[in-house]
Amino acid sequence: MKWSYSSNAYMRFSLEETARRIAAIGFQGLELLADVPHAWPAGLLPQTAAAIRGIIESSGLAIANINAFMMNAVADPRQPYWHPSWIEPSAEYRAIRREHTKRAIELAAALGAPGLQTEPGGPIPPGYSRRHALQIFYDELMPCVEIAERRNVNLLIEPEPDLLIEHPEQYLEFAERVGSPRLGLNFDIGHFFCVGEEPARWVPLLASHTRHYHIEDIPPDRRHSHLVPGRGAIDLAAVLRAICETGYQGWITVELYPYIDQPDEAGAEALAYLKRLSAETPA
Template sequence: MGFPKSNLQTNAELLADAGYDGIEPNLTADGSLWDDKAVNEFADRIDGLGLDVPAISTTLHWEQQLSSADENTRRAGIEAGKRMIEVANTLDAGAVLIVPGVVNEESPYDEAYDRALESVRRLAVVGSQYNIYVCVENVWNDFLLSPLEFAEFIDRASESGPVGAYFDVGNVKRFGHPEQWIRILGERIKRIHVKDYRADVDTIDAFTYPLEGDVEWTAVNKALTNIGYDGWVTAEVPPYRTAPERMPPRVCSDLKHLFP
């Protein structure tokens, strides 16, 4: 989720107080996760709070695109992914969240696909050394737009190491049915992100908190049960603009209602 505070350890304390089981840190360009000492201190703190880490995420791959035609840009994205795997290993996360590529005028779909596949395979090789899943997330990147294509991409990348899906329920609602994606992806799903989506708003503003949009949560929960998924379900929502510290306990309560 979007954390209420800027300090990672403070956010961990807020989430522990709100009743969460874990916290998903985000690797940023100048954040503390690049510092081994800071990561070790964070590991000690969350251990004391009784929190686990489901995965390490990042926003860097929107700029350091793994599908970029520029070799230096791809290399930077791969290095960020490698660092995520190292942090995941230290924090016993078991997975990292990767944005595999971005399709635009400079990066045509077919070329982006080939470069993204090569980059994810390179990260999968590193992930295999640590037993860390490289999880590809479905995002608004004009790429891997169907569950069949998404599944095939994961299967091809998995030839090089542990690759799975970090399935975002809200992201799919724009152009598909989450429960169908879940059924088709099946055991490829290793992590879940949840947020809601208002179908009457066709912009980024359509995203909202669980239970406030048009996602059919009963169908989603049933689909997850049918594929035998019993892993992490992580909220990915922003803090409130006013009194941001009040958001985590409310969302935690709603998640426990949706996924008892």
């Protein structure tokens, strides 16, 4: 298995220092945060993108994925990850999400990254029907899908608790409607567990859509709280075994953004546990 670490655990470090630390832990790859302080795409010059690629490559890491979900740079006071969403009541405000995603696709192409993930719509605004929210999401996303097809970059939806698309069936319905080979799934193991699903069951059912995995643990009460793998209640051995059985050859990214005070320690503990677990639970 190919393990990477999301740079969103290193919000207090420069990208250069982040890459150095992730490589020192022993990860093979880095998921690049398309946000402050690492690679906010707005106004990013071509030479800056080249410098970013050089920093990551010089550390010996590969770019596993681009995280275009988080938008801390906008500093929305409601929530730093979900907003601006794809389905904001204001067309002008949701355009910020759309244009950010377009820029992130171009960044992924410039860096040679296989793809990027985005939020699955956002929280449904008061007074909106689900059908209306899905239509807005579709209309806003399709221009980005067209760019992803032209640039040969995977645009991945990441289902998340409390957002428009939470469950596997909801993703499948939306993906069928879009009908693009460049639209795929960022399978976040913890997120599916949070909404009452058993991730190991869904791995084979979603294998044809999955282009990337996020892994973290979740508390027994299924609260959406990312924990270091091994500290929570998910049967990660069963999940990893299911992934192996599908023949998946891509990246599995450890996502531990709550651990910004101890990103090295959390990452090292996670990697050691996951390597041990994968060795003990072969396909």
